[in-house]
Amino acid sequence: xxxxxxxxxxxxxxxxxxxxxxxxxxxxxxxxxxxxxxxxxxxxxxxxxxxxxxxxxxxxxxxxxxxxxxxxxxxxxxxxxxxxxxxxxxxxxxxxxxxxxxxxxxxxxxxxxxxxxxxxxxxxxxxxxxxxxxxxxxxxxxxxxxxxxxxxxxxxxxxxxxxxxxxxxxxxxxxxxxxxxxxxxxxxxxxxxxxxxxxxxxxxxxxxxxxxxxxxxxxxxxxxxxxxxxxxxxxxxxxxxxxxxxxxxxxxxxxxxxxxxxxxxxxxxxxxxxxxxxxxxxxxxxxxxxxxxxxxxxxxxxxxxxxxxxxxxxxxxxxxxxxxxxxxxxxxxxxxxxxxxxxxxxxxxxxxxxxxxxxxxxxxxxx
Amino acid sequence: xxxxxxxxxxxxxxxxxxxxxxxxxxxxxxxxxxxxxxxxxxxxxxxxxxxxxxxxxxxxxxxxxxxxxxxxxxxxxxxxxxxxxxxxxxxxxxxxxxxxxxxxxxxxxxxxxxxxxxxxxxxxxxxxxxxxxxxxxxxxxxxxxxxxxxxxxxxxxxxxxxxxxxxxxxxxxxxxxxxxxxxxxxxxxxxxxxxxxxxxxxxxxxxxxxxxxxxxxxxxxxxxxxxxxxxxxxxxxxxxxxxxxxxxxxxxxxxxxxxxxxxxxxxxxxxxxxxxxx
Amino acid sequence: xxxxxxxxxxxxxxxxxxxxxxxxxxxxxxxxxxxxxxxxxxxxxxxxxxxxxxxxxxxxxxxxxxxxxxxxxxxxxxxxxxxxxxxxxxxxxxxxxxxxxxxxxxxxxxxxxxxxxxxxxxxxxxxxxxxxxxxxxxxxxxxxxxxxxxxxxxxxxxxxxxxxxxxxxxxxxxxxxxxxxxxxxxxxxxxxxxxxxxxxxxxxxxxxxxxxxxxxxxxxxxxxxxxxxxxxxxxxxxxxxxxxxxxxxxxxxxxxxxxxxxxxxxxxxxxxxxxxxxxxxxxxxxxxxxxxxxxxxxxxx
Numbered sequence: 001x002x003x004x005x006x007x008x009x010x011x012x013x014x015x016x017x018x019x020x021x022x023x024x025x026x027x028x029x030x031x032x033x034x035x036x037x038x039x040x041x042x043x044x045x046x047x048x049x050x051x052x053x054x055x056x057x058x059x060x061x062x063x064x065x066x067x068x069x070x071x072x073x074x075x076x077x078x079x080x081x082x083x084x085x086x087x088x089x090x091x092x093x094x095x096x097x098x099x100x101x102x103x104x105x106x107x108x109x110x111x112x113x114x115x116x117x118x119x120x121x122x123x124x125x126x127x128x129x130x131x132x133x134x135x136x137x138x139x140x141x142x143x144x145x146x147x148x149x150x151x152x153x154x155x156x157x158x159x160x161x162x163x164x165x166x167x168x169x170x171x172x173x174x175x176x177x178x179x180x181x182x183x184x185x186x187x188x189x190x191x192x193x194x195x196x197x198x199x200x201x202x203x204x205x206x207x208x209x210x211x212x213x214x215x216x217x218x219x220x221x222x223x224x225x226x227x228x229x230x231x232x233x234x235x236x237x238x239x240x241x242x243x244x245x246x247x248x249x250x251x252x253x254x255x256x257x258x259x260x261x262x263x264x265x266x267x268x269x270x271x272x273x274x275x276x277x278x279x280x281x282x283x284x285x286x287x288x289x290x291x292x293x294x295x296x297x298x299x300x301x302x303x304x305x306x307x308x309x310x311x312x313x314x315x316x317x318x319x320x321x322x323x324x325x326x327x328x329x330x331x332x333x334x335x336x337x338x339x340x341x342x343x344x345x346x347x348x349x350x351x352x353x354x355x356x357x358x359x360x361x362x363x364x365x366x367x
Numbered sequence: 368x369x370x371x372x373x374x375x376x377x378x379x380x381x382x383x384x385x386x387x388x389x390x391x392x393x394x395x396x397x398x399x400x401x402x403x404x405x406x407x408x409x410x411x412x413x414x415x416x417x418x419x420x421x422x423x424x425x426x427x428x429x430x431x432x433x434x435x436x437x438x439x440x441x442x443x444x445x446x447x448x449x450x451x452x453x454x455x456x457x458x459x460x461x462x463x464x465x466x467x468x469x470x471x472x473x474x475x476x477x478x479x480x481x482x483x484x485x486x487x488x489x490x491x492x493x494x495x496x497x498x499x500x501x502x503x504x505x506x507x508x509x510x511x512x513x514x515x516x517x518x519x520x521x522x523x524x525x526x527x528x529x530x531x532x533x534x535x536x537x538x539x540x541x542x543x544x545x546x547x548x549x550x551x552x553x554x555x556x557x558x559x560x561x562x563x564x565x566x567x568x569x570x571x572x573x574x575x576x577x578x579x580x581x582x583x584x585x586x587x588x589x590x591x592x593x594x595x596x597x598x599x600x601x602x603x604x605x606x607x608x609x610x611x612x613x614x615x616x617x618x619x620x621x622x623x624x625x626x627x628x629x630x631x632x633x634x635x636x637x638x639x640x641x642x643x644x645x
Numbered sequence: 646x647x648x649x650x651x652x653x654x655x656x657x658x659x660x661x662x663x664x665x666x667x668x669x670x671x672x673x674x675x676x677x678x679x680x681x682x683x684x685x686x687x688x689x690x691x692x693x694x695x696x697x698x699x700x701x702x703x704x705x706x707x708x709x710x711x712x713x714x715x716x717x718x719x720x721x722x723x724x725x726x727x728x729x730x731x732x733x734x735x736x737x738x739x740x741x742x743x744x745x746x747x748x749x750x751x752x753x754x755x756x757x758x759x760x761x762x763x764x765x766x767x768x769x770x771x772x773x774x775x776x777x778x779x780x781x782x783x784x785x786x787x788x789x790x791x792x793x794x795x796x797x798x799x800x801x802x803x804x805x806x807x808x809x810x811x812x813x814x815x816x817x818x819x820x821x822x823x824x825x826x827x828x829x830x831x832x833x834x835x836x837x838x839x840x841x842x843x844x845x846x847x848x849x850x851x852x853x854x855x856x857x858x859x860x861x862x863x864x865x866x867x868x869x870x871x872x873x874x875x876x877x878x879x880x881x882x883x884x885x886x887x888x889x890x891x892x893x894x895x896x897x898x899x900x901x902x903x904x905x906x907x908x909x910x911x912x913x914x915x916x917x918x919x920x921x922x923x924x925x926x927x928x929x930x931x932x933x934x935x936x937x938x939x940x941x942x943x944x945x946x
Binding site for chain 2: 050051052071072073075077078079081082083085087088089098099102103104105148152158
Binding site for chain 2: 663664666667668670671673674675677678680681682684685686688689690692700745748755759761762763764765766768769770771772773774776777778780781785786787788790791820824825828829832873877878880881882883884888902905906909910915918919922925926929933
């Protein structure tokens with residue numbers, strides 16, 4: 001059963017279309033990330049759901065109730081803001097109790113204390129209840145912001161880039177904590193982020209946005225392995241994906257200066273008559289190795305040590321691509337290397353539509 | 368050790384400059400205070416005594432006999448009511464301008480800037496013309512509405528700038544937490560506006576307390592005179608009797624100087640028409 | 646046809662509750678301005694076009710009041726007085742204000758104390774400030790005599806000599822408003838990023854060079870704002886001449902605003918007083934535009 005749904009929702013700011021005819025169904029208890037660069041429509045989607053902006057057309061519902069005309073305070077949602085939006089003039093306790101004291105919510109002060117203490121305990125912030133927000137570290141403020149949302153048991157929990165103000169290490173730890181929290185609470189979470197790693201690690205499903213339109217809505221595994229188009233393929237992933245322009249003929253991909261034998265893996269693709277295709281392959285799909293000079297196909301331009309592996313930027317014909325290599329082997333700039341393409345990790349795109357070419361038996365769908 | 372001598376010289380020079388500036392700035396006030404505490408016969412004596420050899424409050428007592436308490440009371444009423452009106456009307460307007468996009472918003476901002484740049488002196492004759500035709504001259508309420516109209520733009524401007532520094536997410540958070548617009552303004556935005564309210568409140572307070580031009584034009588009856596109008600009429604009444612005249616001046620300026628020294632930071636932000644730091 | 650249009654764009658015509666709420670919050674403020682700032686201007690303009698005796702609005706006389714005012718010797722004199730006073734006060738007050746701002750820019754304890762001291766004349770009411778100076782400069786107080794005696798001047802009244810009376814008036818303006826200029830300029834100075842000065846020092850720029858090439862250009866807008874606010878203040882001064890010199894001796898310090906004041910409230914010629922008000926108003930606007938033009942000519946703001 002769907003819990004949150006958007007039906008043909010459009011929002012314009014003046015001449016700019018922030019969101020175009022969005023259809024999206026989120027199931028009860030799901031953790032859905034809205035992923036995209038700034039201006040892609042993800043934050044507009046969240047604000048529409050929260051009631052902070054009004055939709056121009058279309059229908060938004062939460063728990064089968066149409067909420068288009070309801071103000072935020074009557075939508076039964078909670079939200080964590082990017083800058084936390086803690087009330088600076090209230091203590092942590094008062095911040096957590098604030099939603100419970102709103103008009104129309106009858107809680108005795110005893111009940112309020114109990115709920116606040118319970119949430120504080122789950123988040124490990126019991127010791128901070130008497131402090132003011134400015135006396136807390138970034139991570140602690142983050143927890144208070146989460147707690148203020150949790151204390152009400154909202155129908156839907158909205159998080160707007162909640163980790164972007166934390167430092168790198170803390171961000172990775174908070175990912176785990178938020179995921180654990182979701183497992184524990186089981187409430188529906190809509191999470192906005194521009195960080196593809198956050199979306200991949202935490203979500204049950206990811207909705208990728210670009211230019212005000214939903215590009216793909218699928219599980220992290222499918223998003224990563226079966227991107228619906230070139231945008232998704234490039235946006236998701238630690239590094240930019242390698243795109244090689246060329247043609248497919250005779251079970252081979254012919255790019256400029258590189259030929260990839262495809263074998264039967266290309267069977268069933270709907271390739272254009274002239275065979276023009278864009279080949280996409282992530283860094284980890286190409287392995288560089290030392291080969292005999294006459295078999296070398298690439299020249300090393302840059303070397304990046306990233307820990308478990310070495311990433312090489314190499315020149316192949318006129319194209320520059322990134323690939324991985326064994327860190328125990330020493331590579332020098334200008335060295336000639338050979339490249340091996342992992343056939344399971346190839347993606348093919350139509351140069352016209354930029355959409356992925358799918359095998360008939362692949363179940364991944366384009367939204 | 369050449370530079371040491373230079374440092375000492377520099378310090379000495381800047382000390383002398385500071386003393387000179389301080390004397391020019393404060394001498395008229397100190398001299399007025401000192402005169403107001405001298406017995407009448409010593410006031411005109413030559414050479415003048417800078418520090419009075421004999422202190423008396425006789426001129427201040429004269430003032431009380433001259434209805435001084437009424438004038439001070441009138442000034443207080445006018446100032447406080449003006450401050451309250453300006454802050455209430457101004458803050459809600461500033462909130463609206465800062466938080467909503469609506470048709471005519473830029474027109475409203477334009478009007479505010481326009482009124483701020485009209486010199487009050489060029490408003491007094493037209494204002495008198497209107498106020499006289501609707502029977503609001505010679506009434507405290509007439510002064511209050513004029514002061515409010517003159518000072519509202521600056522209050523809106525200061526509060527607009529101040530509310531702009533409060534993240535919008537704070538009121539959004541309150542609304543999501545279950546509060547209506549109005550409730551979130553009252554519970555969250557207003558408590559955070561303190562410094563802006565103090566800055567604009569003090570600005571209006573000193574304006575209303577100090578204003579002489581508008582009040583001198585609007586007020587004629589003794590019972591509704593504000594302090595500055597009273598001082599102006601003393602100028603005619605006492606003539607060259609400087610004692611009571613300067614005593615009344617001191618009554619007018621000492622509270623302002625005290626408030627200024629206590630709340631200096633807010634004063635400055637009011638003068639520069641915007642942000643309060645810290 | 647129009648009905649079809651109405652039915653086709655329901656969104657545009659629907660009352661937007663947020664917008665209504667937003668407007669409701671600004672209406673009280675707008676009403677105050679409309680009633681007590683704009684309505685007076687309208688009524689005042691109406692009066693200026695009529696023959697008015699006290700409050701009896703007589704026949705429509707067109708621009709007669711304006712012509713009468715412009716033909717008046719006293720008015721022309723007051724305009725010259727205002728121009729002299731405003732120009733002198735503007736130049737000197739601004740220079741002193743800028744010097745004070747640069748001198749007291751650092752947040753040392755003595756600088757903060759000095760800022761407080763120079764601001765005291767500004768927070769004191771103009772009425773009392775001018776009254777205190779009047780007392781100081783009057784022959785009664787004996788202060789000026791004591792100061793002038795060493796120069797062999799024994800019986801001289803500053804406020805009754807035309808030249809020195811104008812000097813006293815300008816001094817009044819400087820004494821009160823230099824600190825105001827200082828504060829506005831100081832705010833501008835503080836907003837120049839420190840790194841720029843540090844970088845310039847590292848690059849070996851001298852103090853004077855840094856002032857000319859860094860401080861002044863970055864201070865352009867604050868300087869313009871300060872000049873505008875001072876000019877508007879001086880060009881419309883009423884309290885200083887009314888209290889300090891009463892416009893005398895022989896109207897040599899009677900500014901335009903004081904002339905308006907007397908036309909309106911001594912002579913009760915409200916038609917002419919309003920006419921002169923609007924003439925001054927237009928002059929103000931012309932001055933403002935000229936000032937902004939001068940600044941625009943010297944590069945972008």
